[in-house]
Amino acid sequence: AQSVTQLGSHVSVSEGALVLLRCNYSSSVPPYLFWYVQYPNQGLQLLLKYTSAATLVKGINGFEAEFKKSETSFHLTKPSAHMSDAAEYFCAVSAGGSQGNLIFGKGTKLSVKP
Amino acid sequence: DARVTQTPRHKVTEMGQEVTMRCQPILGHNTVFWYRQTMMQGLELLAYFRNRAPLDDSGMPKDRFSAEMPDATLATLKIQPSEPRDSAVYFCASGFRDTYYGYTFGSGTRLTVV
Numbered sequence: 263a264q265s266v267t268q269l270g271s272h273v274s275v276s277e278g279a280l281v282l283l284r285c286n287y288s289s290s291v292p293p294y295l296f297w298y299v300q301y302p303n304q305g306l307q308l309l310l311k312y313t314s315a316a317t318l319v320k321g322i323n324g325f326e327a328e329f330k331k332s333e334t335s336f337h338l339t340k341p342s343a344h345m346s347d348a349a350e351y352f353c354a355v356s357a358g359g360s361q362g363n364l365i366f367g368k369g370t371k372l373s374v375k376p
Numbered sequence: 377d378a379r380v381t382q383t384p385r386h387k388v389t390e391m392g393q394e395v396t397m398r399c400q401p402i403l404g405h406n407t408v409f410w411y412r413q414t415m416m417q418g419l420e421l422l423a424y425f426r427n428r429a430p431l432d433d434s435g436m437p438k439d440r441f442s443a444e445m446p447d448a449t450l451a452t453l454k455i456q457p458s459e460p461r462d463s464a465v466y467f468c469a470s471g472f473r474d475t476y477y478g479y480t481f482g483s484g485t486r487l488t489v490v
Contacts, residue, residue: 363432369418
């Protein structure tokens with residue numbers, strides 16, 4: 263069965279600092295992996311996805327994530343945090359490889375201090 | 377931009393009342409999901425449809441919840457009778473059969489049962 267673990271329910275960084283949000287997955291099939299962002303009182307917006315092509319994936323708003331099979335990880339990074347990055351971030355794995363529903367982690371709330 | 381439309385955005389109802397939430401998926405998408413988000417449980421899959429046929433509703437309390445797609449442009453989630461523990465944000469998402477492109481989420485219906 264597929265699952266996702268996000269380490270750290272809250273992460274706080276200073277504006278301009280590196281953002282690192284951790285995600286580890288478990289999958290019995292080659293995984294499709296996703297990062298979504300949720301701003302307050304809004305739905306989830308797709309940031310980026312890994313679908314077995316390049317292991318370093320670039321997304322919107324300057325975020326990127328690297329798929330590391332040996333570590334079963336898909337951590338999200340951004341070199342320099344903006345105040346507007348404050349939101350909740352969700353890592354997800356597709357339940358059936360290329361098909362099926364998404365299984366989400368518990369989320370990590372990112373705070374950005376001025 | 378194409379979007380998933382959910383109505384109503386907010387709903388306050390009394391315990392025991394029937395609640396119906398509606399979702400208009402993106403035109404051409406053949407897969408529709410219903411997720412529930414709570415602080416305690418995070419994002420949980422309730423049900424999903426492909427080509428209007430239910431594929432999985434194992435996450436849904438069958439005695440009070442029902443999900444349908446009367447046509448390709450409308451998905452409904454009904455709770456009867458509603459209970460305070462049903463208070464949550466309910467999200468609809470749509471996409472193509474293959475998760476390659478990820479799924480697009482609506483803005484959600486915030487349900488409060490008093």
